[in-house]
Amino acid sequence: MTDAPSALTAHPWFFCGIGGSGMLPLAMILKGQGAAIAGSDRSRDQGRTPEKFAWLEAQGIELFPQDGSGITSADQTLVASAAVEDTVPEVIRAKELGCLRTSRAELLSALFNRSACGIAVGGTSGKSTVTGMLGWIMHQAGRDPTIMNGAVMKNFVAPGTPFASARVGAGDVFVSEVDESDGSIALYRPRVAVLLNVSLDHKGMDELRALFGGFLAASAIAAINADDAEALALLPHAPQVLTFAIEQDKAQIGIVPGSIADGPVRQAALVVDRHDGSTHPLRLELPGRHNLSNALAAIAGAVAAGVGVSDAVAALASFRGLARRFDIIGTSPSGITVIDDFGHNPEKCAATLRTLKSQPGRVIAFFQPHGYGPLRQMGHELATTFARELGPDDVTVLCDPVYFGGTVDRSEGSERITHLIEQAGGTAHYIPAREACGEYIAAIARPGDRIVVMGARDDTLTGFARGILAELG
Numbered sequence: 169m170t171d172a173p174s175a176l177t178a179h180p181w182f183f184c185g186i187g188g189s190g191m192l193p194l195a196m197i198l199k200g201q202g203a204a205i206a207g208s209d210r211s212r213d214q215g216r217t218p219e220k221f222a223w224l225e226a227q228g229i230e231l232f233p234q235d236g237s238g239i240t241s242a243d244q245t246l247v248a249s250a251a252v253e254d255t256v257p258e259v260i261r262a263k264e265l266g267c268l269r270t271s272r273a274e275l276l277s278a279l280f281n282r283s284a285c286g287i288a289v290g291g292t293s294g295k296s297t298v299t300g301m302l303g304w305i306m307h308q309a310g311r312d313p314t315i316m317n318g319a320v321m322k323n324f325v326a327p328g329t330p331f332a333s334a335r336v337g338a339g340d341v342f343v344s345e346v347d348e349s350d351g352s353i354a355l356y357r358p359r360v361a362v363l364l365n366v367s368l369d370h371k372g373m374d375e376l377r378a379l380f381g382g383f384l385a386a387s388a389i390a391a392i393n394a395d396d397a398e399a400l401a402l403l404p405h406a407p408q409v410l411t412f413a414i415e416q417d418k419a420q421i422g423i424v425p426g427s428i429a430d431g432p433v434r435q436a437a438l439v440v441d442r443h444d445g446s447t448h449p450l451r452l453e454l455p456g457r458h459n460l461s462n463a464l465a466a467i468a469g470a471v472a473a474g475v476g477v478s479d480a481v482a483a484l485a486s487f488r489g490l491a492r493r494f495d496i497i498g499t500s501p502s503g504i505t506v507i508d509d510f511g512h513n514p515e516k517c518a519a520t521l522r523t524l525k526s527q528p529g530r531v532i533a534f535f536q537p538h539g540y541g542p543l544r545q546m547g548h549e550l551a552t553t554f555a556r557e558l559g560p561d562d563v564t565v566l567c568d569p570v571y572f573g574g575t576v577d578r579s580e581g582s583e584r585i586t587h588l589i590e591q592a593g594g595t596a597h598y599i600p601a602r603e604a605c606g607e608y609i610a611a612i613a614r615p616g617d618r619i620v621v622m623g624a625r626d627d628t629l630t631g632f633a634r635g636i637l638a639e640l641g
Contacts, residue, residue: 291364
C-alpha cells in the first residue's frame with residue numbers, strides 16, 4: 169500500500185475502545201503508516217486481557233483510563249463506534265475541545281477506498297475466515313497485502329505480533345471484511361466484492377438485501393456464493409460476476425462431486441475451475457462444510473483479483489485458521505476436547521454445531537450471548553438452532569449476556585432462550601454466572617465429549633475455555 173496521505177498521518181488519533189476486535193487492527197494499520205495513536209478501553213480499566221494492552225503500549229501506543237484524560241488537543245481525531253454514548257468522558261471532552269470525530273467504519277472505508285485493489289468480504293457469516301484466507305493467498309502470491317480482520321490470523325502471529333488481526337503491506341492490495349450490521353458496508357468501493365451469504369443477524373432481510381445489493385453494485389467484479397439462494401438472487405446487481413459453490417454444478421469455481429474427504433480437524437477436496445475444466449487438489453487444515461465453502465470464496469476472490477486458481481488452492485494448504493474460529497484449545501487426558509468459537513448468530517452457531525455433530529461424541533455447548541439487544545433480535549432463531557442441530561444427549565449451557573456497562577435494557581436475558589430451547593425439544597440449562605457454568609460443565613463432562621465455548625465481543629472467553637480444560641486435568 170502506498171504511504172497514507174498527510175491528512176491521515178499528520179495529526180494524532182485517539183481510539184475509544186482501542187482493544188476491540190474492530191478498533192485494534194485499524195489502530196495498528198494507521199500506526200504502521202506513521203500516525204500517532206493513543207487510546208482508552210473500558211476493558212483495560214476493568215483489568216481484562218492485560219497482556220493485550222501491555223502489547224499495545226509496547227508498540228508505542230499511549231493508553232489512558234477511559235476518563236477523558238487522553239483527549240488533550242483539538243488536533244486529535246476521536247475514533248469511536250456509533251454505539252458509544254454521548255456520556256462517555258472521551259466524547260464529552262472531544263466536544264469541549266472541538267475535536268473531529270469519526271467512526272471506525274468511516275476511517276476504515278477511507279483507507280480501503282484509497283487502495284488500487286480493494287477486496288471486500290461481505291456476508292452474514294464467515295467474513296473473518298475468508299478475509300484471513302484471502303490475505304494469506306495474496307501474501308503467498310507476493311502481493312504484499314494490507315489486511316484488516318476482526319480476528320487474529322494465526323499465519324501472521326509471531327513473537328512480536330501476538331495479536332495479528334491486521335497486517336500492513338506495501339502492495340496495492342487491501343483485503344478487509346466489511347460490516348452490514350451498522351449499514352457501513354455502503355461506504356466501500358471495492359475492486360472485488362465477495363458475497364458469502366445473506367441471512368438474519370442484526371437487521372431484517374429486506375434491509376440486508378438492499379445493503380448487499382448496493383455492495384455488489386459498487387464493485388468492479390463480484391464473487392458470489394451460488395449455494396446461497398439469497399446471495400445468488402442479488403447477482404443482477406453486480407457489473408461482473410464470478411460464482412463459486414459446492415453444490416451448484418454451474419458455478420465457475422466448484423468442487424468435483426464425490427471428491428470431498430472430511431475429518432474432525434481437516435478435509436480435502438478437488439476444486440474445479442469450470443472456465444477450462446482444470447482440477448486442483450485442495451487440502452484444508454480446517455473442518456466443516458462451511459469452511460470448504462469459505463475456501464471456495466477465497467479462491468474466487470483471489471481469481472477476481474488476478475491470482476491463478478492453482479496458486480490460490482496451493483496457498484490454502486498452509487492456512488492455519490483464525491483464533492476463536494473452531495479453535496481447538498486442547499484435549500484432556502480422559503479424551504474430552506475443548507473448542508473455542510466465535511459463533512454468536514444462528515448461522516454461525518449452526519455451522520459450528522454441524523461440524524461437531526458430523527463426528528461421533530456428545531456435544532456440550534456453552535453459549536454467552538453477545539448482548540441484550542442481539543438476544544432480543546434473534547433469540548428465537550438462536551434457540552431453534554441449538555434445539556435443531558443438537559441431539560437428545562447433547563447439552564446447551566447459557567450464562568447472562570455480555571454487559572460492560574451502559575443503559576441497555578436488560579429485562580430479557582438468557583433464561584428466555586433456555587425455555588425456548590427446551591420447548592423445541594432440546595436440553596438447556598441457564599446458570600447466570602459464567603464461572604458457575606464452567607464448574608457445571610467440568611462436573612458433567614465425560615470421556616469423548618466435545619465442549620464448545622461460543623460467543624462474541626469478549627476476549628476473555630478464550631481464557632474461560634482454557635480454564636475448563638485445566639479443570640478437566
